[in-house]
Amino acid sequence: IPGARAEQFWVHRGCDFQKIGDPLSLPRHNSLAAARRRMAHKRLYDVVVWGCTGFTGRICAEYIASTVAKAHPGLKWALAARNAERVDEVQRALPLQAASPRPGVILADSADQASIDAMVGSTKVVIATAGPFIRMGTPIVDACSRLGTDYVDITGEPPWVRMMIDKYDDQARKNNALIVNMCGFDSLPYDVGTWMTVQKIKEKFGQPTKKVTSYTTMRGKLSGGTVSTGIAMEKVPEAIKMFDNPILLGFHKDKAGPEEADVKDAAFDPVMKFWTAPFMMAKINTRVVRRSSMLYASKGEPYGPDFAYCELDRCADEKEARHKAAPMPPAKVREAMVAKGALPKPGEGPSKEFRAKSSFDVTFLGESADGRKLVCRVAGGDPGYDETAKMISECAMLLAQRRSIVPVSGGFVTPSYAFGQHIVDVLRARGMVFEYDEAATKAVQAEEAAKAKAKL
Numbered sequence: 001i002p003g004a005r006a007e008q009f010w011v012h013r014g015c016d017f018q019k020i021g022d023p024l025s026l027p028r029h030n031s032l033a034a035a036r037r038r039m040a041h042k043r044l045y046d047v048v049v050w051g052c053t054g055f056t057g058r059i060c061a062e063y064i065a066s067t068v069a070k071a072h073p074g075l076k077w078a079l080a081a082r083n084a085e086r087v088d089e090v091q092r093a094l095p096l097q098a099a100s101p102r103p104g105v106i107l108a109d110s111a112d113q114a115s116i117d118a119m120v121g122s123t124k125v126v127i128a129t130a131g132p133f134i135r136m137g138t139p140i141v142d143a144c145s146r147l148g149t150d151y152v153d154i155t156g157e158p159p160w161v162r163m164m165i166d167k168y169d170d171q172a173r174k175n176n177a178l179i180v181n182m183c184g185f186d187s188l189p190y191d192v193g194t195w196m197t198v199q200k201i202k203e204k205f206g207q208p209t210k211k212v213t214s215y216t217t218m219r220g221k222l223s224g225g226t227v228s229t230g231i232a233m234e235k236v237p238e239a240i241k242m243f244d245n246p247i248l249l250g251f252h253k254d255k256a257g258p259e260e261a262d263v264k265d266a267a268f269d270p271v272m273k274f275w276t277a278p279f280m281m282a283k284i285n286t287r288v289v290r291r292s293s294m295l296y297a298s299k300g301e302p303y304g305p306d307f308a309y310c311e312l313d314r315c316a317d318e319k320e321a322r323h324k325a326a327p328m329p330p331a332k333v334r335e336a337m338v339a340k341g342a343l344p345k346p347g348e349g350p351s352k353e354f355r356a357k358s359s360f361d362v363t364f365l366g367e368s369a370d371g372r373k374l375v376c377r378v379a380g381g382d383p384g385y386d387e388t389a390k391m392i393s394e395c396a397m398l399l400a401q402r403r404s405i406v407p408v409s410g411g412f413v414t415p416s417y418a419f420g421q422h423i424v425d426v427l428r429a430r431g432m433v434f435e436y437d438e439a440a441t442k443a444v445q446a447e448e449a450a451k452a453k454a455k456l
Contacts, residue, residue: 043121043122043123043124044076044078044104044122044123045076045077045078045104045122045123045124046075046076046077046123046124046125046397046400046401047064047075047076047077047078047123047124047125047126047127047393047396047397047400048077048078048079048080048104048106048119048120048122048123048125048126048127049061049064049077049078049079049080049103049127049129050080050081050108050119050126050127050128050129050130050140051080051081051128051129051130051131052079052080052081052087052090052129053081053083053086053087053089053090054081054129054130054131054225054346054347055223055224055225055346055347055348055349055385056129056154056184056223056225056349056384056385056388056389057081057090057129057130058090059385059386059388059389060127060129060388060389060392060393061079061090061094061103062093062094062095062389063386063389063390063393064077064103064393065094065095065096065103066094066095067390067393067430068393068394068397069096072397072401076101076104077103077104078103078104078105078106078122078123079091079103079104079105079106080105080106080107080108080119081107081108081130082107082108082109082110084107087105087107088105091103091105106119106122110130110136110137110139110140111139113139113142113143116139116140116142116143117143117146117147119143120140120143120144120147120149121143121147121149123149124149124150124399124400125149125150125151125152125396125399125400126140126144126149126150126151126152127152127153127392127393127396128140128151128152128153128154128155129153129154129392131154131155131157131225131228131229132157132225132228132229132232132233133153133155133157133160133229134157134159134160134229134232134233134236134239135232137153137155137160137164138160138163138164141164141168141179142168144172144177144179145168145171145172145175145177145179146171146175146177147175147177148175148176148177148410149177150177150178150179150180150399150400150403151177151178151179151180152180152181152183152392152395152396152399153180153181153182153183153392154182154183154184154186154388154392155181155182155186155229156182156184156186156187156226156229156281156284157229157233157239157284158242158243158248158249158283158284158287158288159233159236159238159239159242159243159248160233160239161181161182161249161412162242162248162249164179164181164412165249165412168412169411169412172410172411172412173408173409173410173411174410175410176409176410177410177411178399178403178406178408178409178410178411178413178418179411179412179413180395180399180412180413180414180415180418181288181412181414182284182288182414182415183391183392183395183396183415184384184387184388184389184391184392185281185360185383185384185387185388185391186281186284186285187281187284187285187288187289187415188391188395188415188416188423189360189362189378189380189383189391190214190281190285190288190289190311190362190378191285191288191289191292191414191415191416192378192415192416192419192420192423192424192434193214193362193364193376193377193378193434194212194214194289194292194309194364194416195292195296195416195420196364196376196378196424196434197209197212197364197366197374197376198212198303198304198307198366200366200374200376200436201366201368201374204374205368205370205372205374207304207368207369207370207372208302208303208304208305208306208307208368208369209303209304209307209366209367209368209369210304210306210307210308210367210368210369210371211259211306211307211308211309211310211366211367212289212307212308212309212310212364212365212366212367213309213310213311213312213364213365214279214285214309214310214311214312214362214363214364214365215269215272215274215276215312215313215314215362215363215365216279216311216312216313216314216360216361216362217314217360217361217362218359218360218361218383219357219358219359219360220350220355220358220359220360220382220383220384220385221344221349221350221354221358221384222343222344222349222384223344223348223349223350223384223385224338224343224344224345224346224347224348224349225346225347225349226384227334227338227343227344228338228346230331230334231331231334231335231338234330234331235331243283244262246260246261246262246286246287246290247260247287247290248287249287249288249290249291250290250291250294250295251290251291251293251294252290252293252294252296252297252302252303252305252307257308259308259310260286260290260308262278262282262283262286263278263279263282263310263311263312264278264325265278265325266315266318266321266322266324266325267321268318269312271365271373271444271447271448272314272363272365272444273447274314274315274316275315275316275317275318275320275321276312276313276314276315276321277312277313277315277320277321277322277323277324277325278312278313278324278325279311279312279313280313280324280328281311282311282312285311286309286310286311288414288415289309290309291414292414292416292417293307293309295413295414295417296417299407299417304369306369314363349384349385350382350385355381355382355385355386356381356382358381358382358383358386359379359380359381359382359383360379360380360381360383360387361377361378361379362377362378362379363375363376363377363437363440364376364377364378365444372445373441373444373445373448374436374441374444374445375436375437375440375441375444376434376435376436376437377433377434377435377436377437377440378432378433378434379432379433380427380431380432380433381431387432390427390430390432391415391423391427394423394426394427394430395415395418395419395423397426398418398419398422398423398426399418402422405419405420405422406418406419
């Protein structure tokens with residue numbers, strides 16, 4: 001690739017890695033965990049962005065070049081994808097800092113496990129942005145779990161995550177590989193926002209949490225990759241069935257109860273005083289939040305014995321709520337819409353100008369075991385792309401430079417369990433909002449007090 005140094009361009013299908021600068025001489029047999037510990041300091045890169053030529057991958061690469069590399073001048077990172085010309089194009093377009101080295105360039109193909117192994121073995125952390133993950137993600141998780149490389153992704157595919165946990169969790173634990181799925185808008189704001197609300201209930205009321213409900217207001221557009229992922233998932237019968245399991249990724253209880261049922265209808269919320277509809281990402285985010293409740297319970301820090309989580313879309317009025325509650329068109333119809341240009345194709349997405357005007361705002365209504373309520377809030381800019389790039393990049397940097405903050409050394413964990421307050425602090429410093437909403441809390445508590453008085 002023009003402009004790439006020899007040591008930067010060392011992973012290529014069919015090449016002899018040793019001859020062109022393989023820094024690791026990757027072990028092919030036993031003692032992979034021990035090998036990882038011995039050789040972690042020898043990894044060529046801190047972070048590799050896999051899928052950098054896709055819509056979200058490009059934005060992630062731009063964020064690292066413009067923001068992360070500036071904050072971490074010694075950062076060693078690389079761009080990785082399968083198409084040499086497109087990777088070169090991404091590299092040349094980056095807003096590089098004057099004092100920062102150019103990112104390395106790695107070619108790998110998810111259809112060639114040897115090239116994926118070499119890419120994964122070159123870095124401390126893989127940022128995976130190439131989807132649909134159910135088609136393209138498994139070889140990367142396979143390599144990370146074998147070679148002891150940490151991993152973060154932006155998948156929104158709980159059935160695939162369940163498959164990966166079942167197949168690779170034991171191996172990842174054995175080899176000290178941390179696998180942190182869903183570190184973008186799917187599902188970090190909801191997972192971390194719920195955790196934050198639970199902590200605030202403990203702080204303010206000294207109580208376990210009975211329930212958290214989130215209400216989302218959002219302005220943005222989908223990319224072709226997001227559309228493609230949804231279509232791909234619906235073509236896997238097993239995945240469709242798995243998607244309907246409200247505790248697919250785990251829960252602190254043995255089985256789901258009525259509180260875990262997915263919301264299907266529009267309704268007026270009597271506490272918040274606005275209309276709501278099922279949130280389009282609820283079948284993703286709720287599964288992640290419930291897995292976190294299981295992980296924290298196993299750590300001896302349960303959310304609460306009766307903890308429940310519900311996710312809703314905040315609507316302007318009843319008409320909007322009923323419109324949003326209508327079923328999504330089936331996969332075949334959406335495929336036809338893509339072909340006609342009514343929905344974006346893979347690689348397409350909202351413009352930089354549109355993203356600059358996009359935003360999200362999530363209200364978390366928390367209820368303690370004794371019935372007291374409070375409100376927290378998570379908000380930011382363009383949710384699906386700009387903020388997603390920020391979130392996953394900062395998660396990767398925590399793993400690359402502050403790995404000891406994670407309470408376990410390996411296995412499949414959630415963003416809130418892996419990073420907790422650390423990711424809150426980092427993302428606040430990067431402009432996102434994670435806060436206890438005192439004014440909203442007082443309003444809700446006043447309303448509750450008025451209702452109680454009226455019953456007397």
